Amino acid sequence: DAGVIQSPRHEVTEMGQEVTLRCKPISGHDYLFWYRQTMMRGLELLIYFNNNVPIDDSGMPEDRFSAKMPNASFSTLKIQPSEPRDSAVYFCASSSGTEDSPLHFGNGTRLTVT
Amino acid sequence: DQQVKQNSPSLSVQEGRISILNCDYTNSMFDYFLWYKKYPAEGPTFLISISSIKDKNEDGRFTVFLNKSAKHLSLHIVPSQPGDSAVYFCAATDYNQGGKLIFGQGTELSVKP
Numbered sequence: 001d002a003g004v005i006q007s008p009r010h011e012v013t014e015m016g017q018e019v020t021l022r023c024k025p026i027s028g029h030d031y032l033f034w035y036r037q038t039m040m041r042g043l044e045l046l047i048y049f050n051n052n053v054p055i056d057d058s059g060m061p062e063d064r065f066s067a068k069m070p071n072a073s074f075s076t077l078k079i080q081p082s083e084p085r086d087s088a089v090y091f092c093a094s095s096s097g098t099e100d101s102p103l104h105f106g107n108g109t110r111l112t113v114t
Numbered sequence: 115d116q117q118v119k120q121n122s123p124s125l126s127v128q129e130g131r132i133s134i135l136n137c138d139y140t141n142s143m144f145d146y147f148l149w150y151k152k153y154p155a156e157g158p159t160f161l162i163s164i165s166s167i168k169d170k171n172e173d174g175r176f177t178v179f180l181n182k183s184a185k186h187l188s189l190h191i192v193p194s195q196p197g198d199s200a201v202y203f204c205a206a207t208d209y210n211q212g213g214k215l216i217f218g219q220g221t222e223l224s225v226k227p
Contacts, residue, residue: 004157031213033214033215035217040219041116041219042120042203042217042218042220043158043205043217043220045215045216045217048214091157091158095213097213098213102148102160102163103160103215104160105150105157105158105159106157107155107156107157108155108156108157
């Protein structure tokens with residue numbers, strides 16, 4: 001089991017550019033979550049999917065953020081256009097959605113927008 | 115509106131002593147609580163959990179206590195070891211909401227030799 005795989009590990013981009021973060025969940029997990037970590041707010045839930053369908057996107061900051069899950073093994077989080085305040089570590093996590101299956105996180109993507 | 119709060123951003127403890135990390139929540143619908151541990155440049159990893167029908171759960175050196183009336187939980191680490199130095203996140207969920215976890219801001223624990 002390779003765990004949740006995220007790419008890239010680091011992304012540095014200029015303000016106004018499009019950024020795409022990628023995630024491969026653990027095989028067999030029906031739920032996929034995107035979180036953002038900042039010093040002020042800790043781990044914020046942005047959006048989560050169940051069986052590839054977005055269930056709750058109330059945490060997505062604004063229309064500049066969008067997420068897709070075209071199939072059970074891949075998801076993207078896109079920011080367009082990016083702004084300096086988007087700089088953070090973005091985590092993807094997956095689970096089977098039961099109490100005895102807590103979220104498994106990837107190692108995150110550290111995004112820096114200059 | 116922060117539904118899960120960890121009011122101590124950092125904690126320093128001597129090796130061998132007890133570490134106590136605290137967490138408060140506001141949503142009475144939460145029925146499952148978890149602690150995650152995070153090392154630098156890695157994702158959070160699950161540490162220990164507790165259901166709302168219990169008030170204590172123990173796993174080796176780690177014990178989580180839940181006080182529902184006070185909407186408060188704590189993580190005790192005894193004895194603390196230098197390898198326990200990490201950021202600890204408290205999380206809560208209402209499984210009627212599909213298992214999404216709401217996290218606190220984290221507490222950075224430093225265990226000094």
